[in-house]
Amino acid sequence: MEAIKFEELGLCPEILKAVKKMGFEEASPIQAQAIPEEMNGLDIIGQAQTGTGKTAAFGIPLLQKIDPKNKNLQGVILCPTRELAIQVAEEIRNLAHYMHGIKVLPIYGGQEIVKQIRSLKSGTQLVIGTPGRFMDHMRRKTVKMDDVHTIVLDEADEMLNMGFREDIETILEGVPEDRQTVLFSATMPKAIMDITKKFQKNAKVIKVVKKELTVPNIEQFYYDVRPKNKEEVLSRLLDIYTPKLSVVFCNTKKQVDILVNGLLGRGYFAAGLHGDMKQVQRDRVMQGFRTGKTDILVATDVAARGIDVDDIEAVFNYDLPQDDEYYVHRIGRTGRAGRVGRSFSFVSGKEVYKLKEIQRYCKTKIYAQNVPSLDDVASTKIENILEDVDRIIENEDLTAVLRSIEAKLNDSDYTAMDMAAAFLQMCTGMKDEETVQEEAIFGDTGAEEPGMVRLFVNIGKKNKAKPGDIVGALAGESGMPGKLIGSIDMFDKYTFVEVPREYAKDVLEAMKHAKIKGKTIAIEPANQK
Numbered sequence: 056m057e058a059i060k061f062e063e064l065g066l067c068p069e070i071l072k073a074v075k076k077m078g079f080e081e082a083s084p085i086q087a088q089a090i091p092e093e094m095n096g097l098d099i100i101g102q103a104q105t106g107t108g109k110t111a112a113f114g115i116p117l118l119q120k121i122d123p124k125n126k127n128l129q130g131v132i133l134c135p136t137r138e139l140a141i142q143v144a145e146e147i148r149n150l151a152h153y154m155h156g157i158k159v160l161p162i163y164g165g166q167e168i169v170k171q172i173r174s175l176k177s178g179t180q181l182v183i184g185t186p187g188r189f190m191d192h193m194r195r196k197t198v199k200m201d202d203v204h205t206i207v208l209d210e211a212d213e214m215l216n217m218g219f220r221e222d223i224e225t226i227l228e229g230v231p232e233d234r235q236t237v238l239f240s241a242t243m244p245k246a247i248m249d250i251t252k253k254f255q256k257n258a259k260v261i262k263v264v265k266k267e268l269t270v271p272n273i274e275q276f277y278y279d280v281r282p283k284n285k286e287e288v289l290s291r292l293l294d295i296y297t298p299k300l301s302v303v304f305c306n307t308k309k310q311v312d313i314l315v316n317g318l319l320g321r322g323y324f325a326a327g328l329h330g331d332m333k334q335v336q337r338d339r340v341m342q343g344f345r346t347g348k349t350d351i352l353v354a355t356d357v358a359a360r361g362i363d364v365d366d367i368e369a370v371f372n373y374d375l376p377q378d379d380e381y382y383v384h385r386i387g388r389t390g391r392a393g394r395v396g397r398s399f400s401f402v403s404g405k406e407v408y409k410l411k412e413i414q415r416y417c418k419t420k421i422y423a424q425n426v427p428s429l430d431d432v433a434s435t436k437i438e439n440i441l442e443d444v445d446r447i448i449e450n451e452d453l454t455a456v457l458r459s460i461e462a463k464l465n466d467s468d469y470t471a472m473d474m475a476a477a478f479l480q481m482c483t484g485m486k487d488e489e490t491v492q493e494e495a496i497f498g499d500t501g502a503e504e505p506g507m508v509r510l511f512v513n514i515g516k517k518n519k520a521k522p523g524d525i526v527g528a529l530a531g532e533s534g535m536p537g538k539l540i541g542s543i544d545m546f547d548k549y550t551f552v553e554v555p556r557e558y559a560k561d562v563l564e565a566m567k568h569a570k571i572k573g574k575t576i577a578i579e580p581a582n583q584k
């Protein structure tokens with residue numbers, strides 16, 4: 056298809072200017088096809104692959120329809136997760152950058168409702184919200200629905216899924232009947248298409264037709280890995296492919312917590328994201344990931360849909376997703392807006408049949424690969440370093456360091472080869488990075504005394520361990536008797552212990568396999584709670 060320029064779509068000059076500023080050169084196929092139809096006021100069901108600009112495809116025509124002089128609410132965009140609501144609001148704000156008098160507000164649970172009410176009252180025309188919190192405002196009558204002319208369901212299939220459906224129905228009942236209802240997603244199962252009839256009038260289906268549901272610029276691999284080896288295999292793949300940013304999907308919150316601890320213990324900059332975390336913490340994690348302070352996001356499916364972070368180069372299915380659609384959305388966190396990406400899925404035993412089914416659903420090929428050996432990892436590390444060496448020798452001025460090397464050579468019996476080998480050894484060892492990591496791992500864990508780190512110990516429901524037993528186990532396993540006892544408290548199946556910061560990492564490592572009265576216990580930093 057001929058590329059379509061934004062200028063051909065009849066947009067107002069302010070939006071055209073904003074689109075240029077955002078670096079969009081031409082409209083993506085879904086934008087080219089959906090924007091004109093939406094501007095004609097039609098109800099739309101839009102389906103296009105992940106990362107192909109659906110947000111702007113519904114955001115641009117919606118902004119064009121907002122009357123800046125009218126300070127009432129006019130448009131509502133619903134998203135399944137808080138992080139997505141924040142991100143979509145950001146993209147819409149960028150699109151509205153040159154438009155005056157338009158106020159865009161994300162509202163989601165976990166944020167102070169009083170603050171939201173105040174912002175809503177100050178003349179917000181466009182709200183991007185999660186269904187639960189939006190409904191809350193409808194009930195409190197803190198949103199006025201009379202002038203709402205457009206409602207968008209981003210990730211419509213997810214939102215119309217059983218879990219969200221009632222909320223969505225309630226919201227739609229509160230919106231004036233002559234509204235425009237717009238649904239978008241990368242997947243649109245038939246069952247959902249049937250439901251949409253209830254909410255839309257003569258909806259026009261706009262499907263950017265592609266054979267595969269996943270984007271072709273993602274290389275997809277899978278590995279047969281026993282559950283207990285997953286963490287090790289993940290580390291090897293991270294070391295070999297060195298993705299700038301990666302997302303690792305797990306099926307449970309608990310697995311997210313366990314894996315984050317494991318990766319931190321191995322010296323990676325990882326952080327977890329799941330629904331049991333406080334909102335401030337979720338925001339902090341996303342912020343850290345977007346700015347590259349954290350380079351591995353370990354998440355449940357809360358991060359599977361819509362999340363758009365430029366440098367995600369790899370997605371891992373640490374656990375295979377339960378639903379086929381989720382595979383599409385999860386791996387779609389990479390390979391966005393024409394970039395390349397890789398996905399790695401772990402299967403164990405019979406799960407390979409599930410993977411084959413996913414493959415049929417996506418109409419794509421997922422290639423089997425052998426788990427890389429430690430030798431592979433070591434040689435890749437060396438190759439990468441030697442590539443850096445090429446680049447440095449070609450591009451950088453080395454006069455000053457050459458002088459130091461010369462001095463050392465004159466001063467000793469070493470050859471230049473000896474020194475180069477020692478440097479290479481040092482570079483592959485990564486020892487320094489681990490010490491830098493220390494502070495980042497534990498942060499403020501809420502320990503009473505300075506210099507101490509509070510660790511949670513999960514002793515299991517039926518384990519009748521006492522504080523003394525735990526301290527004993529800690530001391531015995533880590534081989535640091537006497538040093539570990541800061542304070543210890545006991546409540547229900549969780550207890551916590553405070554240990555000196557410099558030992559905290561060793562304790563975590565040692566306690567992975569520790570047993571109290573024959574039962575294994577789990578231990579983790581308190582700031583992960």
Ligand SMILES: Nc1ncnc2c1ncn2[C@@H]1O[C@H](COP(=O)(O)OP(=O)(O)OP(=O)(O)O)[C@@H](O)[C@H]1O
Nearest residue numbers: 079081082083105106107108109110241361363392
């Ligand atoms: N026309 C365009 N040209 C270049 N980049 C674009 C264009 N439109 C959108 N983008 C950028 O592409 C990225 C992906 O867009 P977006 O998040 O809207 O994808 P999506 O189709 O909603 O994906 P998902 O199904 O994962 O939600 C964003 O960073 C967005 O700013």
Ligand SMILES: [Mg+2]
Nearest residue numbers: 109110209361
């Ligand atoms: Mg999207």
